[in-house]
Amino acid sequence: MAIFEGLSSRLQETFQRLRGKGKLTEDDVKEAMREVRLALLEADVNFKVVKQFVEKVRERAIGQEVLKSLTPGQQVIKIVNDELTELMGGTQSRIAQAAKPPTVVMMVGLQGAGKTTTTGKLANLLKKQNRYPLLVAGDIYRPAAIKQLQVLGEQVKTSVFSLGDQVSPVEIAKQAVEHAKMHGFDYVLIDTAGRLHVDEALMDELKQIRDAVQPEEILLVVDAMTGQDAVNVAENFHQQLGITGTILTKLDGDTRGGAALSIRAVTGTPVKFAGMGEKLDALEPFHPDRMASRILGMGDVLSLIEKAQETIDQEKAQEASKRMMSGEFSLEDFLEQMQQLKKMGPLQDILGMLPGLGNNKALKNVNIDDKQIGRVEAIIRSMTPKERLDPKVMNASRRRRIAAGSGTTVQDVNRLLNQFAEMQRMMKQLPGLAKRMNKKKGKKGLGGFKLPF
Numbered sequence: 291m292a293i294f295e296g297l298s299s300r301l302q303e304t305f306q307r308l309r310g311k312g313k314l315t316e317d318d319v320k321e322a323m324r325e326v327r328l329a330l331l332e333a334d335v336n337f338k339v340v341k342q343f344v345e346k347v348r349e350r351a352i353g354q355e356v357l358k359s360l361t362p363g364q365q366v367i368k369i370v371n372d373e374l375t376e377l378m379g380g381t382q383s384r385i386a387q388a389a390k391p392p393t394v395v396m397m398v399g400l401q402g403a404g405k406t407t408t409t410g411k412l413a414n415l416l417k418k419q420n421r422y423p424l425l426v427a428g429d430i431y432r433p434a435a436i437k438q439l440q441v442l443g444e445q446v447k448t449s450v451f452s453l454g455d456q457v458s459p460v461e462i463a464k465q466a467v468e469h470a471k472m473h474g475f476d477y478v479l480i481d482t483a484g485r486l487h488v489d490e491a492l493m494d495e496l497k498q499i500r501d502a503v504q505p506e507e508i509l510l511v512v513d514a515m516t517g518q519d520a521v522n523v524a525e526n527f528h529q530q531l532g533i534t535g536t537i538l539t540k541l542d543g544d545t546r547g548g549a550a551l552s553i554r555a556v557t558g559t560p561v562k563f564a565g566m567g568e569k570l571d572a573l574e575p576f577h578p579d580r581m582a583s584r585i586l587g588m589g590d591v592l593s594l595i596e597k598a599q600e601t602i603d604q605e606k607a608q609e610a611s612k613r614m615m616s617g618e619f620s621l622e623d624f625l626e627q628m629q630q631l632k633k634m635g636p637l638q639d640i641l642g643m644l645p646g647l648g649n650n651k652a653l654k655n656v657n658i659d660d661k662q663i664g665r666v667e668a669i670i671r672s673m674t675p676k677e678r679l680d681p682k683v684m685n686a687s688r689r690r691r692i693a694a695g696s697g698t699t700v701q702d703v704n705r706l707l708n709q710f711a712e713m714q715r716m717m718k719q720l721p722g723l724a725k726r727m728n729k730k731k732g733k734k735g736l737g738g739f740k741l742p743f
């Protein structure tokens with residue numbers, strides 16, 4: 291299930307109807323706004339937030355310039371997109387940086403929200419930005435918490451500061467900051483204790499830690515899947531402790547989106563990061579604009595590009611695309627592309643970010659299996675370099691050898707080679723196709739263009 295799926299498909303249906311109309315009347319806008327309101331309420335967005343949101347959009351949408359414009363439907367979509375972005379904070383809110391390092395960050399939240407895991411993920415993210423974080427085991431009550439943080443620390447190759455479970459969390463936090471100063475760490479991430487509910491003892495302890503170490507950031511970790519409960523928890527923590535931002539975890543499993551859309555408006559504090567999976571690299575900076583276009587089904591093209599840039603070796607990609615255009619694309623290139631794709635994460639996730647595919651019903655039934663990619667990889671790896679460059683040399687006995695070597699069948703090998711031949715044939719036609727397309731400028735784009743598999 292894609293994130294925000296319910297909301298996304300309802301809004302898209304509404305806008306589909308608007309787009310079909312040449313001119314909009316005030317009644318059309320009213321009707322659409324009624325549906326937007328229902329869609330947001332169904333997505334578990336706070337009702338006050340919904341009311342204000344719809345009011346703002348309506349005011350802008352019935353303004354003269356929209357009704358008279360040539361593409362009123364699109365104008366309304368743009369307004370909704372703008373306002374959704376605004377609702378989630380407008381622009382990305384980055385993690386603070388102390389004028390004089392280390393930057394002290396307190397991680398707070400209820401049990402089960404994913405606080406300890408997220409602390410590890412944040413260290414991982416900071417390290418990628420060439421920071422030098424210190425993890426601090428400040429949850430001395432949950433028996434496994436210290437060990438969990440130590441394991442995470444090993445995984446992300448980051449030091450963990452612990453004084454066991456017999457020293458008070460306030461003392462641990464103080465000593466950790468001293469330790470960080472002495473050893474040149476530039477971020478101190480303090481994992482604090484959680485409780486099942488917000489209670490006085492928990493808040494007292496957190497306040498004491500806050501007063502002792504004066505953190506630049508108090509980040510509240512909340513589980514996005516709990517919807518309005520997460521928003522209430524945030525309001526509560528903010529009133530009592532004063533948080534500087536939130537991290538929404540498990541957004542990958544959030545099909546509704548209520549917390550993501552309301553938490554900023556209700557607490558007045560920004561969402562800084564979003565947890566998108568259990569793995570340690572699955573924490574992303576929260577981009578309100580990209581989130582809005584994802585909800586509206588325009589695809590999160592920017593996120594995708596960023597992801598691709600992180601992993602794909604630009605030069606290699608350019609070389610491959612040159613060869614592709616000249617029809618010299620080999621199985622070697624094919625394998626290379628496959629590996630690059632794999633680095634980007636599960637194919638299903640990537641396709642979900644593409645415009646128009648996020649809610650594609652047919653796609654949902656197609657199970658894109660990463661194992662299949664693994665099989666293709668194994669087959670190509672079992673070929674000799676010569677075979678990869680010139681698949682024509684692969685006779686029946688070579689094919690049998692490759693199947694045995696890759697643990698597949700001759701049919702699998704044949705299928706791959708046929709697909710590859712088909713792809714090569716298509717690529718040879720590409721330069722010509724591009725020329726023809728340019729001539730027809732203004733007409734349809736690559737309408738019927740399909741990948742071979």
Ligand SMILES: Nc1nc2c(ncn2[C@@H]2O[C@H](COP(=O)(O)OP(=O)(O)OP(=O)(O)O)[C@@H](O)[C@H]2O)c(=O)[nH]1
Nearest residue numbers: 401402403404405406407484539540565566567568
């Ligand atoms: N799918 C998904 N799972 C997550 C995400 N973040 C955390 N989790 C999972 O949530 C579960 C709880 O995480 P913990 O870090 O142990 O959370 P916690 O109970 O808040 O930790 P304490 O507060 O220290 O008790 C773990 O199984 C995590 O793998 C996320 O963004 N997506």
